[in-house]
Amino acid sequence: MKNYKIGTKCVQGGYRPGNGEPRQIPIIQSTTFKYDTGDAMGKLFDLEASGYFYTRLQNPTSDSVAAKICEMEGGSAAMLTSSGMAASFLAVFNICSCGDHFISSSAIYGGTYNLFSVTLKRMGIDVTFVSPDCSEEELQAAFRSNTKLVFGETIANPALKVLDIEKFAKIAHANGVPLIIDNTFPTPVNCRPFEFGADIVTHATTKYMDGHGSAVGGAIVDSGNFDWMAHAEKFPGLCTPDESYHGITYAERFGKEGAYITKATAQLMRDLGVTPAPMNSFLLNLGLESLHVRMKQHCANGLAVAEYLEKHPKVAWVNYPGLPTSPDYALTQKYMPNGTCGVVSFGVKGGREAAAKFMENLKIIAIETHVADARSCCLHPATTTHRQLSDADLIAAGVGPDLIRVSLGLEDTADLIADVEQALANV
Numbered sequence: 380m381k382n383y384k385i386g387t388k389c390v391q392g393g394y395r396p397g398n399g400e401p402r403q404i405p406i407i408q409s410t411t412f413k414y415d416t417g418d419a420m421g422k423l424f425d426l427e428a429s430g431y432f433y434t435r436l437q438n439p440t441s442d443s444v445a446a447k448i449c450e451m452e453g454g455s456a457a458m459l460t461s462s463g464m465a466a467s468f469l470a471v472f473n474i475c476s477c478g479d480h481f482i483s484s485s486a487i488y489g490g491t492y493n494l495f496s497v498t499l500k501r502m503g504i505d506v507t508f509v510s511p512d513c514s515e516e517e518l519q520a521a522f523r524s525n526t527k528l529v530f531g532e533t534i535a536n537p538a539l540k541v542l543d544i545e546k547f548a549k550i551a552h553a554n555g556v557p558l559i560i561d562n563t564f565p566t567p568v569n570c571r572p573f574e575f576g577a578d579i580v581t582h583a584t585t586k587y588m589d590g591h592g593s594a595v596g597g598a599i600v601d602s603g604n605f606d607w608m609a610h611a612e613k614f615p616g617l618c619t620p621d622e623s624y625h626g627i628t629y630a631e632r633f634g635k636e637g638a639y640i641t642k643a644t645a646q647l648m649r650d651l652g653v654t655p656a657p658m659n660s661f662l663l664n665l666g667l668e669s670l671h672v673r674m675k676q677h678c679a680n681g682l683a684v685a686e687y688l689e690k691h692p693k694v695a696w697v698n699y700p701g702l703p704t705s706p707d708y709a710l711t712q713k714y715m716p717n718g719t720c721g722v723v724s725f726g727v728k729g730g731r732e733a734a735a736k737f738m739e740n741l742k743i744i745a746i747e748t749h750v751a752d753a754r755s756c757c758l759h760p761a762t763t764t765h766r767q768l769s770d771a772d773l774i775a776a777g778v779g780p781d782l783i784r785v786s787l788g789l790e791d792t793a794d795l796i797a798d799v800e801q802a803l804a805n806v
């Protein structure tokens with residue numbers, strides 16, 4: 380699949396049926412797998428042979444879909460997880476332990492921000508947040524002797540900030556650590572972070588990849604480019620024997636291409652069990668088959684609505700990375716020349732009350748805590764997810780009282796604009 384374009388990988392990647400085998404990925408809804416001898420199964424436990432023995436670790440349906448996402452990102456190995464949060468957690472925890480430190484862009488998904496600043500802290504892992512707009516010197520100043528990785532989002536949810544991936548990769552590599560990128564919003568259709576120096580990519584497949592609001596899920600993809608052994612003192616989990624796994628040294632046995640994902644599967648999936656259901660992996664694959672076609676429409680609707688809002692007298696401001704007036708437009712042109720995503724945020728003049736009225740007036744754009752669905756939806760953080768905060772606290776959190784986030788779906792563009800138009804007319 381390597382030499383095919385992204386659209387072909389979306390449709391046919393990952394699964395190559397043999398003669399007389401099912402055309403569609405089979406749903407292997409089985410927790411376990413049968414063997415003729417204990418010895419044959421023992422070889423799997425020792426990671427000497429590859430095969431399946433228990434779905435908590437690996438399942439053929441999920442592996443086929445992981446292989447497709449791996450091909451789409453241009454990686455060397457990949458795995459699926461039960462949610463996007465599980466993917467972010469495993470991606471960091473695979474190389475950070477108690478006493479370690481890492482650096483993250485401050486413009487990231489709220490759930491991830493909480494995972495990093497509260498839950499990982501309770502596990503003894505420290506984070507320093509930096510602005511995505513920081514200079515190379517500011518980023519460098521955040522490093523400590525125990526820093527193990529740098530993390531950011533290609534397009535941050537919900538701030539819609541675009542990350543300068545090359546700048547972050549350059550400073551991470553100068554300090555001997557990998558760059559992990561959450562590529563949920565653009566998907567590999569619109570941006571492939573490995574082409575700009577990122578080492579590991581994570582996804583909430585729940586969003587555009589599934590795209591139909593059907594299955595929560597996540598993915599981790601390794602580029603196979605980061606040389607763990609060249610920085611062995613920083614990564615003992617990959618570069619010294621794993622006593623909980625028969626003394627295997629992952630980076631020696633599986634090389635740059637396989638060590639990271641093999642360790643995350645053999646060790647973290649074994650112990651934490653954040654495994655996707657095979658049925659959900661199958662549903663995710665149905666979404667992936669049309670991802671390249673759907674992203675075009677999400678982006679066209681996002682841009683059309685952003686352009687309409689920008690000209691409207693009742694609208695105070697609009698934030699969409701694909702708008703030429705966006706402060707991130709130069710980064711957008713570099714990293715996502717074919718489109719960004721379908722999420723737009725904006726403020727209605729009149730603050731909290733005007734925003735609430737606008738939302739109530741909408742007829743086809745529904746009020747939901749979700750984004751990246753085939754059906755358009757919107758959220759007013761000040762009256763929902765962030766309703767306990769005062770106006771001053773909201774502004775400090777980067778979600779002002781007037782902020783409305785709209786996720787444009789796959790409906791007809793003219794109908795979406797008409798819905799926004801009538802909702803604004805009655806504010």
Ligand SMILES: *Cc1c(COP(=O)(O)O)cnc(C)c1O
Binds near residue numbers: 561584597
């Ligand atoms: C939704 C989201 C997540 C979390 O994914 P879940 O599947 O909800 O756990 C992580 N990162 C980003 C950018 C997201 O939008």
